Amino acid sequence: METLKVGDLTIHWLNGGVTHMDGGAMFGVVPKPLWSKKYEVNEYNQIELRTDPLFFQWEGKNVLIESGIGKGKLNEKQKRNYGVHEESDIEASLSSLGLTPNDIDVVLMTHMHFDHACGLTKFEGEELVPVFPNAVIYTSQVEWDEMRNPNVRSRNTYWKENWESIQSQVETFKGEIEVLPGIKMVHTGGHSDGHSIILIEHGKETFIHMADIMPTHAHKNPLWVLAYDDYPMTSIGAKEKWIGKAIEEEFWFLFYHDAVYRGIKWNKDGEIMDKVMREK
Template identity: 70%
Template sequence: MEELKVGGLTLTWLNGGVTNMDGGAMFGVVPKPLWSKKYDSNEKNQVTLRTDPIFFQMDGKNILIEAGIGNGRLTDKQIRNYGVHEESKVEEGLAELGITPADIDIVLMTHMHFDHALGLTKWAGGKLVPAFPNAVIYTSEIEWDEMRNPNIRSKNTYWKENWEAIEEQVQTYKEEIEPIKGVKMIHTGGHSNGHSIITIERNGEWLVHMADLMPTHAHQNVLWVLAYDDYPMDSIAAKQKWLPEGMKRNAWFFFYHDAVYRAVKWNEHGEMIEAVKREKAAVEN
């Protein structure tokens, strides 16, 4: 498991599973000759996207960012369509850290699309139950409302099976919340109407999780947004605000989906100056 140690914090990436999604959808209107220089694709034009939750401890709290794709939550057809060849090992990763799922106090959900939210529940006794039974799950009010009442487009990613079992654990907010001092969730919209980013400020260091506004390092260009984005101009506006701010403040940008980098730091010219690379398993090499 890769780690980023900064500002007295240790961020640890757990194995939440992997999907392989269409490269054209992931890079929108950007032509393949451009995006393929920055991110590899397979013979089906699919790009590998991790779904790896980030664990850290702060002020006595055990915190997760995102939840992975869980185990046994997808049908054979969905596994094929989403290119899933590896499911979650979050519980095993937590065990290596001496933590159980019941020890998780807070789960920060930037949004509730299936590839982020499947891991919030698990099968037990023939029914879905909370995977982190003692955690408070934070997501924006807009996101939570749409998840339970999806429209004709969003019903493909907001599934009742992903919210019914955790309904009592969810705490929402309108524009911004600070679940624990120094950790902020900020509503941006863009990828979904209720999408949020996460910032962490600790001992003079600043970390930014842009979530699916910038799912990989290859999406650094503010105009490179996903075809999956419901409100692409809002995605662009958020990137125009937060990317220059982060670069100016020497921030670490960290990722949930990137199959190459866990975290990167860019200077004000957009040049990569530090990075934490993901260590690929032997079966991937």
């Protein structure tokens, strides 16, 4: 389990499973000769995308960012189509920290696509129940509304299995919200209409989790957006704003999907100042 420790804050990456998605879809209109220089691709034109939640403790609260791909939620066809070679093992990851899913107090969901939200529920027999029964789950109001009433495009990724049993736990917001002192969620749109990013201020350091408008380090160019983005120009605008600010002010970038870096910090010249590599 990789960690990033800054002062008395330690961020842990839990084992949330993995997908392998089409590289062309993940880089949109960017030609393969360009993006393949920055991110490894296999013989099926797929790139590895982790689905590993970030866990940390904050003012006595156990906080999780995203929930993983889940366990026992996907059928064999879905596993094949999404390249899921490994499902979540969040319980084991938390157990190594002396915790259980019952100990999670807060879950921050940047959006509710299946590869982020499948880990919120699990089967007990034939019934779906919450994985984190004592947690408050935060997402934007726009995202929550579409999750429950998806359109013809988004219904392929917003599944009732991921929201019906957690309805009483969900808290929504419009614009932005300070979930805990120093932890803010900001609605950006772009990847989905309700997509949000997360900012964490700790001492002199600021961390930014841009979720799926910047799913990997190779998506640093604001114009490199996903074919999966519902509103690509909104993604580009949000990336220009936040990536520019984050690099100018030397934020830590935190990733959920990146198979190479867990976290990275660039200087104003685009050079890597600090990093946490994923152990393979």
